[in-house]
Amino acid sequence: MKILVTGGKGYIGTNLRYQIETTYNVGKTTKYELIDYDIINGFDVLNAEQLFHAIREVDAVIHLAAVSGIVACEKEPGHATKVNVDGTCISSRFATALNKPFVLASSFAAENPINVYGYTKRLAEAVVLKNRGIICRLSNVYGGHEYLSRKNSVVSFLKKCQEAGELPQLHDEGMHKRDFIHVSDVCWGLIEALRQSSGIYKICTGKETSIKDLAKLMGFSNIKSIPMPEDRKPQPIQVQSLPGWSHKISLGEGVSLSMV
Secondary structure (H helix, E strand, C coil): CEEEEECCCCHHHHHHHHHHHHHHCCCCCCCCEEEEECHHHCCCCCCHHHHHHHHHCCCEEEECCCCCCHHHHHHCHHHHHHHHHHHHHHHHHHHHHCCCCEEEEEEHHHCCCCCHHHHHHHHHHHHHHHCCCEEEEECEEECECCHHHHCCCHHHHHHHHHHHCCCCEEEHHHCCEECEEEHHHHHHHHHHHCCCCCEEEEECCCCCEEHHHHHHHCCCCCCEEECCCHHHCCCCCCCCECCCCCCCCCHHHHHHCCEC
């Protein structure tokens, strides 16, 4: 199967390629061929003609291209809307017209959006559903290749504090909770999602861990507490699980794996 991966040079795209090369494409058989469609390579999800020709040449699309994170979207909401909504609209519409499976990597932030990032993801989901595509809502992704250099999420933050010998500052004493999912489990889920019918599926462990407990798991015996901004407070999620998929790596195992 030849898969077009928009945003293929990003964090998840990089790990998806590694997963394919080390898990699926073993021996003499190449089960999946990934085609990176990324702005780094001069490919733009807002370039309709370019995107149409790219999708026409593959068997499926995994759509990772996005402006990710609250801060980046709040800083440039117009650009975030163009990429996250318009880019998804163009790519999913072409995939449907060409009868190619289409998987959108979305976020738990789309369930009850309270910021630009969440709203753009929610609108992108609506577009994909209209075009009969597949949506994977990802929980808090961590670990794997290029995680520490690319991401500033909480596991990365704690890991960097750990390496620097610094005491971490956590919002509201670290009592808020997240569902942490290792990127290798996410990559497997995105591949499995290509076989599903149109709908919204969650890719998560189903277990929430407080940031304070995560810090303890990573070896911190003490923390500093700072107030939690309103737009960062998590919202409850109620979405059906992805059929045929379950996470393989526990949080304890995941934080002990190498991160680069």
